[in-house]
Amino acid sequence: MKRLLSKLSLIGVCGLLFGMASVPSRADDLAGFYSGKTVTVAIGYSAGGGYDLYARLLARYMGKYIPGNPTIVPQNMPGAGSLKVAKYLYEVAPKDGTVFGTFSRSMPLAPVEGMEGATFDSRKFTWLGSMAKDVTMCVTSDESGIKDWAAALKTDFTVGGEGQGSDPDVFANVIKNVYGAKAKLVTGYPGTSEMFLALERGELAGICGVSYSTVMGRWAEPLKQGQLHIIVQGGLEKHADLPNVPNMLDLAADAHQKTLMRLILAPQAMARPFAAPPDIPAERAKALRDAFAAALKDPDLIAEAQKQKIDVGLMSAAQLQNLLDELYQAPKEIDVEAAKISGL
Numbered sequence: 001m002k003r004l005l006s007k008l009s010l011i012g013v014c015g016l017l018f019g020m021a022s023v024p025s026r027a028d029d030l031a032g033f034y035s036g037k038t039v040t041v042a043i044g045y046s047a048g049g050g051y052d053l054y055a056r057l058l059a060r061y062m063g064k065y066i067p068g069n070p071t072i073v074p075q076n077m078p079g080a081g082s083l084k085v086a087k088y089l090y091e092v093a094p095k096d097g098t099v100f101g102t103f104s105r106s107m108p109l110a111p112v113e114g115m116e117g118a119t120f121d122s123r124k125f126t127w128l129g130s131m132a133k134d135v136t137m138c139v140t141s142d143e144s145g146i147k148d149w150a151a152a153l154k155t156d157f158t159v160g161g162e163g164q165g166s167d168p169d170v171f172a173n174v175i176k177n178v179y180g181a182k183a184k185l186v187t188g189y190p191g192t193s194e195m196f197l198a199l200e201r202g203e204l205a206g207i208c209g210v211s212y213s214t215v216m217g218r219w220a221e222p223l224k225q226g227q228l229h230i231i232v233q234g235g236l237e238k239h240a241d242l243p244n245v246p247n248m249l250d251l252a253a254d255a256h257q258k259t260l261m262r263l264i265l266a267p268q269a270m271a272r273p274f275a276a277p278p279d280i281p282a283e284r285a286k287a288l289r290d291a292f293a294a295a296l297k298d299p300d301l302i303a304e305a306q307k308q309k310i311d312v313g314l315m316s317a318a319q320l321q322n323l324l325d326e327l328y329q330a331p332k333e334i335d336v337e338a339a340k341i342s343g344l
Helices: 002-034 050-065 080-092 167-177 192-201 212-218 220-224 255-270 282-296 299-307 317-328 332-342
Strands: 038-043 071-076 099-102 126-130 136-141 157-160 183-186 206-211 228-234 273-276
Touching: 002 282, 038 050, 038 080, 050 071, 050 099, 050 212, 050 282, 050 299, 080 099, 080 167, 126 282, 126 317, 136 167, 136 192, 136 212, 157 167, 157 192, 167 183, 167 206, 167 228, 167 255, 167 332, 192 206, 192 212, 206 212, 212 220, 212 228, 220 228, 228 255, 255 317, 255 332, 273 282, 282 299
Parallel strands: 038 071, 038 099, 157 183, 157 206
Antiparallel strands: 099 273, 126 273, 136 206, 136 228
């Protein structure tokens, strides 16, 4: 009996040692894979806009938290309101943990709402999380004469867009189709930078579906000087800095309209989403998620974000996944109506 117990003890100790040895082995495997490699972060918009700003900020810090410390290189891939990048990640990009990307916060719901070309299941992406929660808004130039929401309901004005399914297109359609704003959508711009240039030249009167963090990060001074006006905001809650700007959810006429708007506005909770392709190896998916979360806590990243006047706050991959699971379960008739309102 004593011999048997001794053997069992020896087996247990060996098993424990083997298990302890396997942990650094996995870490070594990851470091060996990523060491000397380049990891691409695909950005669904042109340089200079909000999504680009966040992605480049992340790229400067995330690599040091991935075993092997790969170099992370941003790559702009604008097209179809970021649908191009979503499809690239889902269908084309290597599924080995060397590519991830960012696209419109509205894009994960595009398949549910029947957007043409959105032939993917957003729940199957390897989600890393979101860099922020945000509020969307409509911004107009002072020269347009549209200085508040009341004027937007009375006077015709043009707003810029990036393509079907992008935030600017979605919210231009929403304020027109739900609330009766006199907005005319002019779409096809590569990103918000180009739209703001068009705004400055007088080609556009406004832009909708642009986030508060983007405006404050890039155009805080024109806003302060009265050259820009925030006429309406859209979020599940009002932004604390905008107590006197009407919120789309509060403008809903009845309970049904409020339900529709909650579905449309829910993506604002995942304001700056990042995802890798489906089916990448589990240990690399975990490494990317862990590095993403660690980078957002990096004091230097936080200091740089504050300097650029952009909000940073982690929405974890699990939280994002849970939100998507909930939104995918919305009644079909609500999805259809939301798609029609959004111009999808």
